[in-house]
Amino acid sequence: SLGIAIAFKMKFWNIGAEGQILMGGFLGTYFALNFDYLPKPLLLIVMLIAGVIGGGLWALIPAFLKAKWNTNESITTLMLNYVALKWVVYLQYGPWKDPNSFGFPTMPRFTDAAILPNVFGVHIGWIIAAILVVVVYIFMNYSKKGFEIAILGESENTARYAGVNIGRTIITAVFLSGALCGLTGIIQASAIIFLLD
16 A cells, blocks of 8 residues: 555556566565575565565556656556566466476475564564555655655646656656565565465
């Protein structure tokens, strides 16, 4: 909800959160499966950063299309959900299929080094979410970029008159939106189901 809230504040209808979650989970899982020899704290940090980047980059596609050609973001973000889903299914049935799954199409489970720890009996994702609520609130209400996002959502003409770079603001806001969704994806994979699914 934090992720799409940033885009929605700008009246950019990001219907692609599911795809951004999947791509964040995908990129974070890449490091979970291939770099599990790293110390656990370092691996988890790398995975979370990768999740942020994966979701953010996936969201940049419709952001660029909107900023460059004013395409309808509801359609592009929604369609990209299916592309991301098919990509993950391809990995599940193909290159990342667990060789120990007796032919069942599933990916390997994360090793212990790639699993987020629990705090008070619940995975640490709830602490990350609580911190991000505060960070996003401050960003949206007390930063220049947050003001630009809000004013662009109210009126593009007013934003342009106020000197806001429309294209850059769209790309920044939507990247942040996708990045938070991507972070959700790797937290889901690492802390709840222990694999990309």
